Amino acid sequence: MQQSSFDDLRADVARRAEAALEALLSPQAQPGELARPARLIEAMRYAMLGGGKRLRPALVVAAARMFGAEGDGPLAAGLAIECVHGYSLIHDDLPAMDDDDLRRGRPTIHRAFDEATAILAGDALQTLAFETLASDRVHADPAVRVELVVTLARAAGLGGMAGGQMLDLAAEGRFGGAALVDADISRMQAMKTGALIEAAVEMGAIVGGAGSRARQALRRYARALGEAFQVADDLLDAEGAAAVVGKKTGKDAAAGKATLVAVHGVAGARRRLETLTEEATGALSGFGDEAEPLRSAARFVAARDR
């Protein structure tokens, strides 16, 4: 099925992801497991089920489909990245980190459960991500699976998402140190948010079996998309209504956090978002209709209101 609108594809992926996550996060112990402690699996289910745009799984599926890969393999790879995304939200919300009480309009995990459960739920979600990605549901060829594991790990680890969160905390000045300049902000955001968005597209290309030229074009696309996502996020924080966004807004300014909006103002950030959207779609100029969902994804990311 060829879908030209990314949002249609995303809605379809979201439905399939929900069912697949329901199975992955079964309260029943799986073969080789002694038990799944009730409170832990409950917290993991609370975090992962019943919501979320499933943007990252949709990007994996959309990129894989460009190369003819359909079926549940790309979706399973997408679930792995969604578990990493979910773990990072749980840990970022902790009192010692961003100290957030609200996420998608509901109490955060450490508020709905407790801090220890939140830490362990995040830890176990990261583990589950790599277990899922290494399983033969993702792809028959183990060489493809190890490449996916390495790609996700690089995007999530100290040189990617976790490192970006560390730089973000440092940007608040909590460890001392000088204010961030433009280049530092871009790098921090590229690591914290961009790396996982980029990895989603890259993993789609890997699981779809893309050639090296196609992968390079997709990498250019993904880099622009990842930055566009972060700029849109900063604009949402600066302009969005908490009721619509589903979490506290205006936090960045209150925390004196270095964002592109703080440095260049709302109008400057809007211009940057337009440039990035054009860069993203421009990187796909060598592809035909099969790239329409990803072109649409760039517009989706720029226009999202939550």
Added chain:
Amino acid sequence: MQQSSFDDLRADVARRAEAALEALLSPQAQPGELARPARLIEAMRYAMLGGGKRLRPALVVAAARMFGAEGDGPLAAGLAIECVHGYSLIHDDLPAMDDDDLRRGRPTIHRAFDEATAILAGDALQTLAFETLASDRVHADPAVRVELVVTLARAAGLGGMAGGQMLDLAAEGRFGGAALVDADISRMQAMKTGALIEAAVEMGAIVGGAGSRARQALRRYARALGEAFQVADDLLDAEGAAAVVGKKTGKDAAAGKATLVAVHGVAGARRRLETLTEEATGALSGFGDEAEPLRSAARFVAARDR
């Protein structure tokens, strides 16, 4: 080199592991990484370098060597499990978890740095474990590497180590619920500590290319070894001097924690430890001299004083 004493092999592995971890935790950003934030990598190095018995890497190397696998592959697999072990110690020590100030005679990570850094250092160590395990330094065959990833993930996740820590917190009564009985304590300990010890032996068998009968025997060995390790740990907590053990002792009793020592007394726990050591060595009866290090490992675990 055939080594009959596990402690000689362990000391040798510890030296090689130190050098390999030094490289793995380089402050320099690696290819594909935008940066390695200084404070984060410093915390990870503080946690992982300059100490530790390296019991788990030594078990991987000892088991792999039984099947003729030498070189750096088994060591690299051992480092992955050591990173998971290290991440679990950092997170278990957090104020919201066991709230420990001292580990191996030094301030714990959240005391030496801060809580946010400790959470992120643990997170990034888990990621690094899977990145390392999926790399071709471990084994040339990707099928072996994905099997290792799945084995480690199952041992570390919600049905293993993380789940066991959750049950351990529940055993303190912090979420309400009834006291643990004997079978619950054994299961909790099998998950919290045993699973990773078992995985070390299993991963050695996988990376060494053991056949299915050898793997079954090693699995029996590893199960007894894992439980012996936990009983020895409980005895250390009940009897050891903090100065020697390098962390606070007597904590379990103070916390009213359900352990085999609490239920059966010191003498009962000592008898159980002897039985388990015999079970472990008995499982190796079909092997010759090549299993001497693992036999020695069972005695090492039973006799350790820290």
